[in-house]
Amino acid sequence: MFKFLKIRKVQGRQYIPDIRKASVNQKFRGFPLLDSSLCSSCGKCRDVCPSGAISLSPLSIDMGKCVFCGDCTQNCPHESIRFSNFHKLASDSREKLVINPGRSAENYCKNAVEAKREITKIFGRSLKLRSVSAGGCGGCELELNACGNVNFDMERFGIEIVASPRHADGVIITGPVSENMAFALEETYKAIPNPKIVIAMGACAISGGVFAQSEAINREFFSKHKVDIFVPGCPPHPLTVINGILDFLGA
Amino acid sequence: MENWISEKNGQSLSLREVPVLRFAELREDIVEKCRHGMRIAGFFGHREEKTLRLFIVLASDAESTLLVSSAVFSEDEKSYESLTPELPQFSMFEREFYESYGIEPLGHPWLKSVRFPHDGAIKKNEADYPFFKVGGEGIHEVGVGPVHAGVIEPGHFRFMCDGEKVIHLEIHLGYQHRGIEKLMTFPGAISGKSVLAESIAGDSVIANMMAFCAIAESGSEGTPPLRAVVIRTIAMEMERAAIHIGNLAALAGDIGYLTANAFFGATRTYVINLLLAFSGSRFGRGLIRPGGIVYDIDPEIRKAVISSLKMVKDRVILMGEQMFDFPGVLSRFQRTGVVDAATAHKIGMVGLAARASGLKTDVRSDHPSGLYRFSPLHRLSMETGDVFARAFLRYLEIKQSLDFVLEQLEELSDEGSIMKSPAPLKADSFIMSLVEGVRGEIAHFCITDSDGNISRYKIKDPSFNNWPGLAYAVRNEGISDFPLCNKSFDLSYCGFDL
Ligand code: SF4
Numbered sequence: 059m060f061k062f063l064k065i066r067k068v069q070g071r072q073y074i075p076d077i078r079k080a081s082v083n084q085k086f087r088g089f090p091l092l093d094s095s096l097c098s099s100c101g102k103c104r105d106v107c108p109s110g111a112i113s114l115s116p117l118s119i120d121m122g123k124c125v126f127c128g129d130c131t132q133n134c135p136h137e138s139i140r141f142s143n144f145h146k147l148a149s150d151s152r153e154k155l156v157i158n159p160g161r162s163a164e165n166y167c168k169n170a171v172e173a174k175r176e177i178t179k180i181f182g183r184s185l186k187l188r189s190v191s192a193g194g195c196g197g198c199e200l201e202l203n204a205c206g207n208v209n210f211d212m213e214r215f216g217i218e219i220v221a222s223p224r225h226a227d228g229v230i231i232t233g234p235v236s237e238n239m240a241f242a243l244e245e246t247y248k249a250i251p252n253p254k255i256v257i258a259m260g261a262c263a264i265s266g267g268v269f270a271q272s273e274a275i276n277r278e279f280f281s282k283h284k285v286d287i288f289v290p291g292c293p294p295h296p297l298t299v300i301n302g303i304l305d306f307l308g309a
Numbered sequence: 310m311e312n313w314i315s316e317k318n319g320q321s322l323s324l325r326e327v328p329v330l331r332f333a334e335l336r337e338d339i340v341e342k343c344r345h346g347m348r349i350a351g352f353f354g355h356r357e358e359k360t361l362r363l364f365i366v367l368a369s370d371a372e373s374t375l376l377v378s379s380a381v382f383s384e385d386e387k388s389y390e391s392l393t394p395e396l397p398q399f400s401m402f403e404r405e406f407y408e409s410y411g412i413e414p415l416g417h418p419w420l421k422s423v424r425f426p427h428d429g430a431i432k433k434n435e436a437d438y439p440f441f442k443v444g445g446e447g448i449h450e451v452g453v454g455p456v457h458a459g460v461i462e463p464g465h466f467r468f469m470c471d472g473e474k475v476i477h478l479e480i481h482l483g484y485q486h487r488g489i490e491k492l493m494t495f496p497g498a499i500s501g502k503s504v505l506a507e508s509i510a511g512d513s514v515i516a517n518m519m520a521f522c523a524i525a526e527s528g529s530e531g532t533p534p535l536r537a538v539v540i541r542t543i544a545m546e547m548e549r550a551a552i553h554i555g556n557l558a559a560l561a562g563d564i565g566y567l568t569a570n571a572f573f574g575a576t577r578t579y580v581i582n583l584l585l586a587f588s589g590s591r592f593g594r595g596l597i598r599p600g601g602i603v604y605d606i607d608p609e610i611r612k613a614v615i616s617s618l619k620m621v622k623d624r625v626i627l628m629g630e631q632m633f634d635f636p637g638v639l640s641r642f643q644r645t646g647v648v649d650a651a652t653a654h655k656i657g658m659v660g661l662a663a664r665a666s667g668l669k670t671d672v673r674s675d676h677p678s679g680l681y682r683f684s685p686l687h688r689l690s691m692e693t694g695d696v697f698a699r700a701f702l703r704y705l706e707i708k709q710s711l712d713f714v715l716e717q718l719e720e721l722s723d724e725g726s727i728m729k730s731p732a733p734l735k736a737d738s739f740i741m742s743l744v745e746g747v748r749g750e751i752a753h754f755c756i757t758d759s760d761g762n763i764s765r766y767k768i769k770d771p772s773f774n775n776w777p778g779l780a781y782a783v784r785n786e787g788i789s790d791f792p793l794c795n796k797s798f799d800l801s802y803c804g805f806d807l
Pocket residue numbers: 103106107108109110111112119123124125126127128129130131
């Protein structure tokens with residue numbers, strides 16, 4: 059009994075009180091900051107980028123492809139590319155994920171995800187999601203699980219991963235969608251009652267990520283169904299995931 | 310000509326040095342060697358113009374050597390005599406070789422595709438591979454997956470049950486197959502494949518990078534600098550501690566012991582946030598690149614990591630002592646999902662699960678490379694082979710890893726070189742690299758062509774050895790204990806499926 063009380067005391071309060079204002083460690087590679095005045099279009103960053111996220115003249119990074127590996131920063135001779143620790147990267151459209159020089163994180167975040175009031179009207183303060191892991195590395199799943207742990211505790215906002223598609227309001231997809239998972243993903247989506255939303259979590263789900271060139275993946279799902287929230291990262295930080303969904307819900 | 314060439318872990322061989330024989334000439338020898346303590350580490354094909362060459366790597370753990378040989382199959386040779394009836398540890402390897410190249414191991418008891426690869430040589434239709442059926446009155450089937458009830462990777466489990474009791478479990482994988490080995494052979498320097506290697510298994514980023522870098526650095530002497538070796542190993546043991554702690558949380562969650570679930574869950578967060586504090590990623594992505602490491606541990610971070618890890622260790626001990634002394638926990642963990650030592654050895658289990666069954670296998674001691682050669686770790690193992698043994702061994706390994714990291718951090722100097730660009734890969738070579746990841750032996754093999762480009766890259770995750778162990782462990786258990794058994798093995802789907 060005494061031991062139990064001690065455990066309780068040592069555990070303390072683990073939850074992050076204000077998810078909206080919490081920030082991530084300085085070292086975290088989040089929103090990219092590009093400076094075209096320094097860039098000589100030498101192309102070294104593009105050549106080392108493992109996911110083809112970089113375009114030159116003008117310099118841009120597609121956060122839907124970027125895996126935030128930092129290899130471009132290491133190889134740029136002019137320090138044109140930096141990564142800030144800003145983590146609210148989610149967006150409601152694929153185009154918005156392309157970051158151009160001079161774009162600031164605050165400016166990006168202001169209208170990256172438009173709140174869908176009608177969603178809140180239908181679902182209220184409750185959004186139940188079905189997770190489908192489809193061909194990734196398991197990294198996104200680790201972070202999606204972390205969203206529900208004692209630190210991030212997204213269930214306090216009514217966002218929950220449920221065990222059956224019949225109980226769900228939408229699907230959260232991780233991984234590039236392997237050929238071998240394409241059918242199961244489609245079936246799961248079909249089994250979710252209307253209206254429903256789609257969340258693509260991680261570079262793999264958004265664009266195929268580092269597996270985009272593989273013949274073993276099948277991205278038909280995304281040509282058939284509209285994605286409502288894109289959550290960049292490899293894997294995305296739990297705060298990126300939760301804040302993205304909360305923005306979408308207008309919470 | 311000798312049948313084998315012997316080399317150490319992390320070394321490269323010239324392709325010409327690897328003996329080329331017929332399979333029939335090697336078969337007896339393989340059986341003989343495996344009966345006398347050797348085990349399979351690699352068994353995979355490679356196309357060379359008109360012929361197919363099967364590479365076989367046997368590990369001699371006692372002598373810290375790897376024996377390599379190869380067998381050629383001409384175009385009209387479509388079968389060979391299976392090793393599995395005598396050596397069950399070859400079962401998965403033979404199935405994999407079969408699905409990739411269509412060469413049939415005659416007499417294999419259960420010849421099925423293992424992951425339904427996109428570029429395989431046999432029929433891909435799942436319906437062509439029926440599940441094993443158990444007959445008799447009252448026998449029923451339960452199918453689970455590929456999409457599971459929580460946030461879990463996909464896999465299908467087919468149980469044959471007698472009432473609540475599991476008679477047989479067949480594990481059907483391949484859903485995570487994304488063609489990593491093939492992508493590794495795409496044009497470009499090996500350093501450009503780093504992020505791919507980090508994405509073999511998202512919870513074993515560091516371990517896979519260790520294996521990958523040993524290959525990428527095989528062309529040059531004196532790479533990476535010592536400081537990089539130390540920091541890599543620190544990260545690797547932190548990865549082990551973090552994933553093990555997360556697993557203890559999950560095990561506690563499975564038996565409804567929510568105190569430990571929450572406590573260990575929060576404890577894991579501390580460890581991965583420390584990785585973030587020096588690498589910029591909670592899982593150490595971007596930290597390691599061929600030639601060394603990218604982000605140093607400066608004195609200030611070093612101090613912070615030391616004090617936090619001490620706190621983490623206190624937390625682990627506080628909760629661990631309570632958990633492993635709690636009758637409710639013990640009654641669920643003890644004698645559940647037993648794999649005895651003889652079976653573990655026979656089916657070729659590796660890593661933590663094998664050690665929990667009493668096998669003394671650990672790449673860090675058996676085939677040490679890098680820092681483990683200078684700072685050896687004491688071998689840990691258990692005897693009972695049940696859920697308890699796998700859980701408790703995790704607890705012991707967490708403490709050991711944390712102590713190791715703390716010791717290394719205490720001794721770490723303030724600065725030093727952390728990167729030295731490696732020379733390109735040697736042409737026409739065969740490079741092997743074994744690493745003890747969280748779950749056990751991760752093996753990477755690389756074959757280069759005459760221009761030094763990668764022509765074959767083979768990855769073997771420890772899950773490849775251990776999934777059959779799980780299937781064995783649940784036999785005669787109640788089906789409701791499956792989640793617990795599964796969690797206690799904590800195997801990887803993505804690492805298996807590639
Ligand atoms: S950080 Fe992003 S843009 Fe830069 S190299 Fe990596 S994937 Fe490419």
